[in-house]
């Protein structure tokens with residue numbers, strides 16, 4: 355057997371340079387043209403990384419090959435994080451952080467969440483089945499609903515995004531990371547899903563309009579959570595208007611200024627009629643305040659991700675629904691397409 359080739363830092367650099375270049379092209383489709391003359395990339399020791407205008411400091415870990423990452427003590431989740439996300443998250447900060455700034459620590463989540471979500475979308479384009487959008491989203495959801503070490507609280511219950519770094523305490527030393535990156539990415543994902551127009555030439559046109567509007571209107575200015583809400587309201591669709599009055603107050607109150615991840619359970623009966631199967635059921639919502647509302651997609655279990663029956667606006671602990679379907683569902687599944695941050699049984 356031939357001995358393993360010696361490590362080649364120059365090759366690793368070239369490869370990373372190429373990937374960073376393709377991430378820039380990818381982000382331009384969402385955020386508009388790259389905002390600076392050039393971009394230099396440098397490594398910096400340890401887990402730290404930061405992007406300055408035109409300069410990226412990327413953690414040494416991101417430059418290591420998998421074997422070296424393992425020797426450095428990174429878990430496999432840590433390796434994936436440093437290889438797949440960190441460098442590209444920092445690239446996305448060229449727009450989100452360096453052009454669009456945040457108003458105060460209460461608004462910092464916006465730039466982190468958009469940068470991280472775009473990095474996840476970029477990872478998704480590489481078509482590696484272990485790093486798809488849905489893989490990252492389910493990991494993030496898991497991290498939000500599982501109990502923190504030595505605590506009875508799940509990260510998703512510790513506090514709202516608008517507490518920023520104050521989320522960290524002796525009781526929850528990692529809460530900032532969990533909430534800002536995991537929940538923040540989910541929030542941007544939910545906005546994108548709600549703005550999506552399936553079947554359109556560019557199903558993400560409205561989401562892209564939102565991002566580009568933010569980049570131009572808030573260039574070298576501070577963006578606040580209230581500003582973001584107003585800008586979302588400017589592009590929202592009728593389906594997002596759960597409360598009436600063309601307001602996204604409900605969404606920001608629940609997800610940004612509120613805590614908790616809803617859990618859903620469905621009970622139903624199906625009765626054969628002349629028009630097909632009449633499905634009557636109840637959607638139970640727990641884990642969030644009574645006032646919590648959400649548009650919950652319900653699917654009849656079946657091949658692939660099943661068949662959409664419709665969306666039920668869950669309002670409070672118990673919501674009644676009915677559908678007519680051609681076939682009696684064996685089981686009703688909650689949101690198999692992962693458009694809503696929730697758990698279900």
Ligand SMILES: [Zn+2]
Nearest residue numbers: 443447466469
């Ligand atoms: Zn960041």
